[in-house]
Structures are given as C-alpha cells and as structure tokens.
Amino acid sequence: MLALTRKKGDSIMISDNIExxxxxxxxxxxxxxxxxxxxxxxxxxxxxxxxxxxxxxxLDISKDTLNKFAEILKRN
Amino acid sequence: MLLKTKHFEEIDIDENKLVSFEETIPxxxxxxxxxxxxxxxxxSPFCWMQSIEESEVAFALLNPIYIxxxxxxxVTVEELxxxxxxxxxxIAVYNILVxxxxxxxISVNLKAPIVINLQNKKGVQIILSDDRYKIxxxxxxxxxxxxxxxx
Numbered sequence: 495m496l497a498l499t500r501k502k503g504d505s506i507m508i509s510d511n512i513e514x515x516x517x518x519x520x521x522x523x524x525x526x527x528x529x530x531x532x533x534x535x536x537x538x539x540x541x542x543x544x545x546x547x548x549x550x551x552x553l554d555i556s557k558d559t560l561n562k563f564a565e566i567l568k569r570n
Numbered sequence: 571m572l573l574k575t576k577h578f579e580e581i582d583i584d585e586n587k588l589v590s591f592e593e594t595i596p597x598x599x600x601x602x603x604x605x606x607x608x609x610x611x612x613x614s615p616f617c618w619m620q621s622i623e624e625s626e627v628a629f630a631l632l633n634p635i636y637i638x639x640x641x642x643x644x645v646t647v648e649e650l651x652x653x654x655x656x657x658x659x660x661i662a663v664y665n666i667l668v669x670x671x672x673x674x675x676i677s678v679n680l681k682a683p684i685v686i687n688l689q690n691k692k693g694v695q696i697i698l699s700d701d702r703y704k705i706x707x708x709x710x711x712x713x714x715x716x717x718x719x720x721x
Contacts, residue, residue: 531648532646532648532649532651533648533649533651533652535593535649535697537697541697542596542697544705545596545597545679545681545682545695545697545705546596546597547597548666548668548679548682548705548706549595549596549597549598549629549666549679549695550597551668552629552630552666552667552668552669552679553626553627553628553629554670555577555628555630555667555669556669556670556671557577557669558671559669559670559671559672559673559676560616560630560667560669560676562673563669563673563676563709564614564615564616566673566713567615567636567637567713568613
C-alpha cells in the first residue's frame with residue numbers, strides 16, 4: 495500500500511484519468527473529491543463489503559423454501 | 571458443453587449463451603462466466619445464475635418485474651459502460667435472492683442488481699447510488715403489503 499500525506503487542496507493522480515482531491519479537513523473527517531470517468535465505479539468501502547457479504551450469504555439457498563415461495567406466488 | 575451445476579447436477583448448455591462478467595461479482599473474483607438457467611415454467615419469476623469456473627457458485631435470481639413492477643433504478647448509460655455499447659431496450663435486470671430456511675426471511679438485493687446487455691451477453695452487478703433501494707428487501711412483507719393494497 496502506498497501512503498501519502500496530503501494537505502487540504504492537494505491532489506493525487508491515479509493512472510492518467512483519476513484524481514482524488516482533499517477538499518476539506520475538519521477534525522478527523524476528510525472530505526474527498528474524486529474526478530474519474532463515469533465508467534469507473536466508486537463506492538464507500540462499507541457498501542462494497544456489504545454487497546460482497548450479501549452475495550456470499552446468497553450462496554446458501556434452501557431450495558425447499560424457494561419452491562414453497564414459488565407456490566405461494568402462483569396462488570396469488 | 572457439459573456444465574457441473576450446484577443444484578441441478580450436470581447439464582448440457584450452449585456455450586454461446588453464456589454471460590461474461592468482466593467486472594466480476596463482488597466476493598467472487600474467479601467467476602467470469604455464468605450460465606443462466608431458466609425453469610421450464612415460463613411463468614416462474616426465478617432463474618439461476620451458475621458459475622462456469624466454480625460449480626459451487628450459483629445464485630437464485632428474481633426477475634423483479636413479477637413482484638416489484640415499480641422497481642426502476644436510476645442507472646446511467648455511463649454506469650453500464652463496462653457492458654459495451656448499450657441499447658437500454660436490450661438489457662435485462664435481475665436481483666439476487668437470499669433464501670434462508672424460513673420463508674419469512676426471503677429477501678432480494680435491490681441495491682445491487684445484475685444487469686445484462688442482451689446484445690453482447692455481458693453482465694455486471696451494479697451498486698446503485700439510488701438510496702431508495704435496500705440490500706435486503708424482504709419479499710414476504712412485500713407480498714403482504716401488495717395483498718393489503720389490493721383489498
């Protein structure tokens with residue numbers, strides 16, 4: 495991992511088309527601005543990890559329950 | 571080609587119908603191609619997404635149209651650019667189901683739908699910035715809500 499120390503107003507370039515700017519520093523909160531092509535996905539890590547975890551949970555499927563649910567949907 | 575599946579043993583599938591996920595599904599970096607398996611019952615809202623590389627990786631998917639006709643995530647063409655050139659009328663949207671033993675706990679991930687470009691068979695799991703939708707949307711509550719609304 496590369497660690498860089500930046501001040502408010504400083505920037506970091508990733509590749510030639512992604513820029514991270516330190517917009518504000520207030521206490522222990524840092525506001526970041528990110529310039530990147532819209533094709534580059536950017537998410538708070540917690541969200542990404544939640545999706546990852548939910549995908550893993552999704553592997554454990556109870557087929558019986560799924561079939562029961564399908565029956566219920568048919569009846570409605 | 572013969573495909574070893576998690577829930578249906580070995581089946582024969584058309585290799586040309588596989589969907590490729592260049593940006594892999596979060597949590598599954600080793601699965602780049604999936605077979606979509608549909609039920610013989612055309613009215614079924616469910617289908618399966620089976621990994622080619624990892625036979626243990628298989629997801630049950632919901633076609634949201636059947637249960638959530640108002641599900642309309644705001645997705646821009648740029649967000650889907652990993653799928654190549656997009657014709658918005660040629661995309662399919664599915665949501666991954668979580669199906670535990672208790673039927674009351676069945677939920678669907680509306681926050682991160684699977685989007686497929688039907689023209690080039692490329693797929694991606696998009697994480698929506700749309701705040702309206704949850705990672706765990708309970709389906710039984712949804713059905714009950716709809717039933718109440720109908721009365």
